[in-house]
Amino acid sequence: xxxxxKVIVSAVxxxxxxxxxxxxxxGYAKTTDxxxxxxxxxxNGEPLRVAVISDLQxxxxxxxxTHQYESFEKTLTMLRDKGMDALIIxxxxxxxxxxxxxxxxxEIYDKVMADCxxxxxxxxxxxxxxxxxxFFGSFEIPTPAKQQKRFTEYTGxxxxxxxxxxxxxxxxxxxxxxxxxxxYTNKDWIRDELDKxxxxxxxxxxxxxxxLNPQDTAYGSDExxxxxxTDVLKDYxxxxxxxxxxxxxxxDERSIWQGDFTAFTTQSLDYIELxxxxxxxxxxxxxxxxxxxxxxxxxxxxxxxxxxxxxxxxEANTGKxxxxxxxxxxxxxxxxxxxxxTDARSNSNQAPMIDSNLSVAVSDIKDIDGNDQKMISFNAAxxxxxxxxxxxxxxxxxxxxxxxxxxxxxxxxxxxxxxxxKIRFDNKNYENGSPKKITDVTYFSDYILGLDNMSDTVExxxxxxxxxxxxxxxxxxxxxxxxxxxxxxxELK
Numbered sequence: 001x002x003x004x005x006k007v008i009v010s011a012v013x014x015x016x017x018x019x020x021x022x023x024x025x026x027g028y029a030k031t032t033d034x035x036x037x038x039x040x041x042x043x044n045g046e047p048l049r050v051a052v053i054s055d056l057q058x059x060x061x062x063x064x065x066t067h068q069y070e071s072f073e074k075t076l077t078m079l080r081d082k083g084m085d086a087l088i089i090x091x092x093x094x095x096x097x098x099x100x101x102x103x104x105x106x107e108i109y110d111k112v113m114a115d116c117x118x119x120x121x122x123x124x125x126x127x128x129x130x131x132x133x134x135f136f137g138s139f140e141i142p143t144p145a146k147q148q149k150r151f152t153e154y155t156g157x158x159x160x161x162x163x164x165x166x167x168x169x170x171x172x173x174x175x176x177x178x179x180x181x182x183x184y185t186n187k188d189w190i191r192d193e194l195d196k197x198x199x200x201x202x203x204x205x206x207x208x209x210x211x212l213n214p215q216d217t218a219y220g221s222d223e224x225x226x227x228x229x230t231d232v233l234k235d236y237x238x239x240x241x242x243x244x245x246x247x248x249x250x251x252d253e254r255s256i257w258q259g260d261f262t263a264f265t266t267q268s269l270d271y272i273e274l275x276x277x278x279x280x281x282x283x284x285x286x287x288x289x290x291x292x293x294x295x296x297x298x299x300x301x302x303x304x305x306x307x308x309x310x311x312x313x314x315e316a317n318t319g320k321x322x323x324x325x326x327x328x329x330x331x332x333x334x335x336x337x338x339x340x341x342t343d344a345r346s347n348s349n350q351a352p353m354i355d356s357n358l359s360v361a362v363s364d365i366k367d368i369d370g371n372d373q374k375m376i377s378f379n380a381a382x383x384x385x386x387x388x389x390x391x392x393x394x395x396x397x398x399x400x401x402x403x404x405x406x407x408x409x410x411x412x413x414x415x416x417x418x419x420x421x422k423i424r425f426d427n428k429n430y431e432n433g434s435p436k437k438i439t440d441v442t443y444f445s446d447y448i449l450g451l452d453n454m455s456d457t458v459e460x461x462x463x464x465x466x467x468x469x470x471x472x473x474x475x476x477x478x479x480x481x482x483x484x485x486x487x488x489x490x491e492l493k
Contacts, residue, residue: 031148032160032189036196039120039165041085047303048166051079051119053316054090054211054244055126055268058105060098060133068095069104071269071297074317076112082301082319086165087119090244090266091126091175091211093155096133097147098140102154122170123157126211126245130178144177160186162193168304169197170207173229180212184228194236205240205262205309205332208233213243217263219254219480220246223275234260238333240309242266242300247273249448250298250313252480253385256326258341261333264326267298269316272448278389279463281409284444287375287461289367289409296450298322306330315450322450345481352383352477352485360473360490362462371410374462380455381477381485386447390458391484393440393474394466399489402467403437411464442478 041048056072063069079087094101129151132142140146148159159174171193175183190208197206214233215225224246233239241263248255248265249272256264271293276282283293297316302309311326329337360378367373381387394402406414412425415433423433443460446453473492477485 030152031158033158033162036162036164036193039163041120041166043085043166047305047310048086048168049082049084050086050088050122050207050302050304051082051084052088052090052242052266052300052302053079053269054088054266055092055247055270056089056105057092057095057128057268057270058101059095060101060138062100062104064104064107067294068270069108071317072105073108073112075269075297075299076108078314078317078319079299079301080112080116084119084301086122086170088122088170088209088242089124090209090242091124092128092244092268093123093126093151094129096131096138097129097142097150098132098138099150102150106154120163120165121155121157122161122163122172122209123151123155124172124174124209124211125151125159127175127178127180127183130175142178147178148174160189162196164200167201168204168207169201170209171197173208173210175211180224180226184210184212184226187228187232190232191235194232194239198236198238202238203331204238204306205304205328206236206238208239208241210241210243211245213246213265214241214261214263217241217259218243218248218257218265219252220248220265220275221257221263233263236333237261237338240264240328240332244268247271249274250300251322251386251447251451252388253341253345254480256311256341257343258338260338262328262338262341264300264311266300267316269297269299270294272296272298274444274448277442278444279409279441280443280461284448285409286446287367287373287459288365289369289461292446292448296322296448296453346483349479349481349483350384351483352381352387352479354381354475354477354485354488355379356486356488358475358488358490360475360492362492365461367461373464374466375459376462376473377457377459378475378490380445380458383477383479385479386451386454387445387477388447388480389442389444389478390460391440391442391476391478392460392462393476394470394492395472395474395489396467396469397471399472401439402470403439404463404465404467405435406438407463407465409461413465 130147161172212226213221214230215227239261244266247268250267299316301312309328313322415423476487
């Protein structure tokens with residue numbers, strides 16, 4: 001074969017491989033329903049029932065024993081038996097959007113819903129649905145159009161849709177790609193759909209489903225929110241925004257917010273994640289290193305009426321109510337309706353209380369990796385809702401605060417770069433950073449296990465570098481609104 005011919009054949013082969021990896025989808029995939037679809041559901045005079053789940057995070061696997069598989073199957077079965085007229089899935093069906101992961105979704109859905117009436121689907125993509133493993137793990141290159149087409153192939157839905165069910169508008173606004181800050185820039189489309197909804201039903205709630213949270217609204221949106229979503233929704237006071245992504249707990253009352261509109265988050269069927277900055281990590285662990293985050297998946301079950309929307313917060317796998325329902329009342333979008341779940345709720349909040357005679361005990365334990373650790377134990381504080389976190393400070397024999405270097409949960413000293421960003425101990429630039437001195441350590445409590453499952457005894461792992469001259473510990477409890485309890489100083493024994 002001539003050299004020139006070899007070059008042409010090689011080039012064609014490369015194009016074929018790349019084309020297959022890309023799925024040859026650059027932008028032709030249909031993404032948007034051109035018309036609003038209208039549905040009528042017979043409810044026999046009862047409220048419209050809408051189930052809400054998100055962040056299934058189904059893995060790139062055919063294993064039917066994974067936590068994610070079992071959680072989705074149990075939750076869907078519970079919701080089927082409870083009865084639902086529509087089902088919202090708020091993105092992150094998959095952990096990475098491979099055919100295996102999407103096949104797992106389809107397998108579970110078809111199995112559970114095989115012999116019953118199907119709920120009206122209200123589905124969107126999340127950022128994980130746009131991601132794929134590295135090239136040599138999947139031999140695919142993720143493009144937004146390809147992943148959107150895959151979403152449609154497995155769900156039958158388009159990324160952007162507008163449906164009216166029994167007179168209530170639901171607008172599904174998917175992430176446009178796997179990024180965070182640039183994934184909701186198609187503002188003209190959503191404004192057009194919202195304007196249609198307002199013109200059609202000016203006195204009814206309008207439900208907008210996004211994966212990312214509207215920035216600076218419900219709990220977690222400060223870290224995981226998107227400002228483009230807020231920029232649109234702030235102009236539509238009757239909107240009720242539902243979003244996933246953050247995985248923050250539904251038990252926390254900050255998970256619903258009202259201001260220019262109403263917003264609440266949906267937790268996750270996989271694991272709970274919380275804000276950064278606590279010693280036992282944002283995906284919280286107990287003193288022994290066991291994850292507490294995957295023990296209580298959460299979901300929502302809405303009952304929608306012209307006079308009110310009742311939002312039930314459920315333990316996903318069982319259907320047990322996590323706490324009292326949130327109730328959003330008509331007239332929707334009015335100052336009165338938007339005044340119930342504002343940040344002003346903190347004004348009537350009562351701070352936690354610790355027994356002034358508190359004592360602590362320090363014991364030697366081995367963590368789940370067999371490492372030696374020290375654990376401090378004491379009686380739990382009380383609160384009018386729940387204790388969100390605890391703060392420990394250490395003092396010398398004169399009860400003067402002690403400083404020590406900040407460490408992670410595995411006792412590696414944390415280094416920071418010149419911009420204040422943390423550098424992991426296994427990062428090549430770790431030695432170029434500097435440690436930081438701290439005087440307190442904060443922990444999440446065990447509330448994410450469920451309020452009925454909170455222990456009467458608090459058990460916390462101590463940092464491994466507490467100064468040897470520490471003779472006292474100061475214990476403070478903190479609730480979800482940031483209110484601190486009385487602080488109690490205890491002798492370390």
